[in-house]
Amino acid sequence: MTAAPGTSTMDSAVLASGLLVLDAVTIRFGGVIAISELDLRVQEGQIFGLIGPNGAGKTSCFNVITGVYRPTSGQVGFAGQAIVGLKPHSITQRGLARTFQNIRLFPEMSALENVMVGADAQHRTGIPGAILGFPRHRREQREGEALARELLEFVGVTRVNDEAARNLPYGSQRRLEIARALATQPKLLLLDEPAAGMNPAEKNDLARLIGDIRTRGVTVLLIEHDMGLVMAICDRIAVLDFGRKIAEGLPAEVRRSQEVIEAYLGRADADGQDDS
């Protein structure tokens, strides 16, 4: 760790250069470099795509943004503040929420409760308030439940509010994860392969949902393998390979980049029909 703990000093011009700013972020696990000198700027209102072959460091990138990993060097800024060293829950409370590559719902909690846990991220009730039923506790409980119901409706998981999350069909579980993340009232939503395992019809619905999320005023950073989906909905795309950013630009530009074709699309030749 070259960055001493507590050194959250980041140049204010760099901080102001985007809603999410990664500045020369490197993560090393022993001898393995997961991410190398990564610079990334996500602007408010964008749908930003992060693509790359398996093992390119995309999920590591999400983990460093959400505070699961601490970068070996480099800085992360969000909404004008340096966030390296903050606990994940604190980063979430500041407006940065995520979903997981392999679904991680609370399996035995109901769909509604799962989303209410997300809504609680913005709640302040403590132990005495909950025991004695302070007005704030009752208001938060009411508002949290209303928000949760609204979000389940929004993502299209309906009539199963009281069902345990593990009993929901796969597609609904993915949507439920998105609802739970939205309930934390994020400025930026990180989606980690949301289309994995979905059929074409479900992917279309998902594309529409991501558009609606942006309309709600939430910026989206998306990891996805489905090229059709990425090219269709992203405003801007960055490509990672072996932890390095090898290209960034508009979808059309990235698609033409020779390096990208070699590193990524070239290997995807076999299922080239995805690339429509």
Place this chain on the structure above:
Amino acid sequence: MTAWSDTRARGRRLTRRWSKRWREAPGGVRILGALAFYLFLAIVIPSAPVARIMAPQSGWANVLSEEIGIYVLMAIGLNVVVGQAGMLDLGYVAFFAVGGYSMALLATRHHFGFWLILPLGIAIAALAGLALGAPTLRLRGDYLAIVTLGFGLIISQAAINFHFTGGAQGVSAIPHPPSIGHISWLTYGVINFKPYWYLVLAGIFLAVWVVRRLESSRVGRAWTAIREDEDAAELMGVPTYKFRLWAFAIGAAVGGAGGVLFAAQANHIDPTIFSYNVSILVLAAVVLGGSGNLAGVILGGFMVAWLPERFRGFDKYRVLVFGVALVVTMIFRPEGLLPSRRRRAELEDTDLAGGGLGEALLPAELEALDMEPES
């Protein structure tokens, strides 16, 4: 077989309907209902006909207030830690001891009254919970279990070696709570144990109320989320460390209340009372009754305290019989006597995953071990 499962399904439906009705009843009705239930338990349970069935060989009221009531209370407290927040605490006796010694020492050395010591003892136990939890709750699973195990083992040794706790002799002549209004059936003495039962029962009611309020709030949701997937909970904005610490402190506070109530009726305490067995018995109560389910752990607390008394007729074999009874119960109801819906599903989940994994991986693993030398 079908008739039996029909009956069970009907019973479950009935319970669900009534618990729903209860939740939706106005506050006044619920207070009156709880009061009526309290009076019923206070009057009927210690009465002579019940005593003849439950404990023909010992003083039933005494067993109720000094053993059963205390174990039920502690099971409710430990359930917050183990059943709700999902942390394995093997040293719960520590907080029972803190409560017990608070009562004994503050009353005999400083002449504080019982009603002052009760909240003080609870607060001291909660602080002890925070002090023990703050450094250790960064650990998870097995590591946390080992640290709490160590603390539970140390506590009685510490009580022996410290001077101020009275060493191995302990503390004697602990005063009883003052009688309330000089009414004979509310006079706390050494002959009539019913007043202690009223007191401990009130403590149980209060603890149940507190825990139920927490369960249905943000706090309870956070605990469940932590138990089911701690990393996901943290990433969804749950301050996991803080809520684990709170669970630990609340469990400690209830254990401390148990200690104060115990010492107030025991007249004498010494380190042997706070042996490691207490931790294990309370944990057994939680698991046996149904970890995570309040009604279950109350039943569990009752069982572990009552069965040894009931088996007094077996003389020196009674602990053996008690052990066999525990083993048989866990064979036939591994998820507890009254499991929580959620906890049952979690256990089934683990069984399935473990079994499937073992079968699928074992041959392959063995092969890999044979074929590939360490590189």
